[in-house]
Amino acid sequence: MNSTTPTTAAPLLSDLHALSTAKLQSFWHSIYTTYTPTQIEFFGSQAVQYTFFLLPAFFYTLLDLLFPAFSARHKIQGAKRQPTGREIVKAAKGSLGNMGIVTALLAGKFWWEQQGGGGGRTMFRIEEELPTVREVLGGFMFAAAVREVTFYYLHRAFHHPRLYPHIHKLHHTFPVPTAFAAEYCTLTEHAFANVLPVILGHIILHSHIVSAWVYIAHEVFHAVADHSGYDFFKLPHPTKWHDAHHERFRVSYGVYGVLDWVHGTHKVRDKKKKAL
Numbered sequence: 001m002n003s004t005t006p007t008t009a010a011p012l013l014s015d016l017h018a019l020s021t022a023k024l025q026s027f028w029h030s031i032y033t034t035y036t037p038t039q040i041e042f043f044g045s046q047a048v049q050y051t052f053f054l055l056p057a058f059f060y061t062l063l064d065l066l067f068p069a070f071s072a073r074h075k076i077q078g079a080k081r082q083p084t085g086r087e088i089v090k091a092a093k094g095s096l097g098n099m100g101i102v103t104a105l106l107a108g109k110f111w112w113e114q115q116g117g118g119g120g121r122t123m124f125r126i127e128e129e130l131p132t133v134r135e136v137l138g139g140f141m142f143a144a145a146v147r148e149v150t151f152y153y154l155h156r157a158f159h160h161p162r163l164y165p166h167i168h169k170l171h172h173t174f175p176v177p178t179a180f181a182a183e184y185c186t187l188t189e190h191a192f193a194n195v196l197p198v199i200l201g202h203i204i205l206h207s208h209i210v211s212a213w214v215y216i217a218h219e220v221f222h223a224v225a226d227h228s229g230y231d232f233f234k235l236p237h238p239t240k241w242h243d244a245h246h247e248r249f250r251v252s253y254g255v256y257g258v259l260d261w262v263h264g265t266h267k268v269r270d271k272k273k274k275a276l
């Protein structure tokens, strides 16, 4: 190899990075100057949520339907236990119904803002410059820590016998999960376990909205992949982590596994007690 390669490749990579950053900044600038902050927050957040739910959900479901032999090889739980087509439609209706209700509520808030309510304030920071990579990564880690704590304890509380039948049992309709069942649950669970823990960290930080969108996109995809039933590799841990919660109930309550290791719920301790 030519000894000059590293010195010529470095400026090329740096030029490519500068070019892509400039293009992203220019694209963001055109959005920023065309729409109001409340329009960017409402329409942008809905686009992120539905895109990162629907694309992977259809992808995994089409794998089930179009490639059954491939699907059987890669499903975590046995092929005979997989949900039927009718059950997948039920899951999709439930998930999209919950997402639709949240969208309708936010649309009401948006309409109120368009009438002058709220004084133009937004949950996230919307400014002309894109966030730095450092801000995006820092926000991601803080939001992940907030989500792990809120989701773990809320989820464990939902497994309490007094709460389980009213709030969480519906989500466990699928002991063998399917991608569209990611948001299949009661509206209470959807609001407090799916929506709030995902946005809370970035609301606390009053993050740049693009930084919040990066995290929301990752978490929505993460939820769909975790319910796909496939053994495909996924960070920060394999999909079998949450799949095991659906199969065995008393294990893997958290999102990232940190608090499960702290509380010893990363493995099943009492195999006889599968309910709750």
Ligand SMILES: [Zn+2]
Pocket: 155, 159, 168, 172, 245
């Ligand atoms: Zn559960």
Ligand SMILES: [Zn+2]
Pocket: 171, 177, 182, 227, 242, 246
């Ligand atoms: Zn689940």
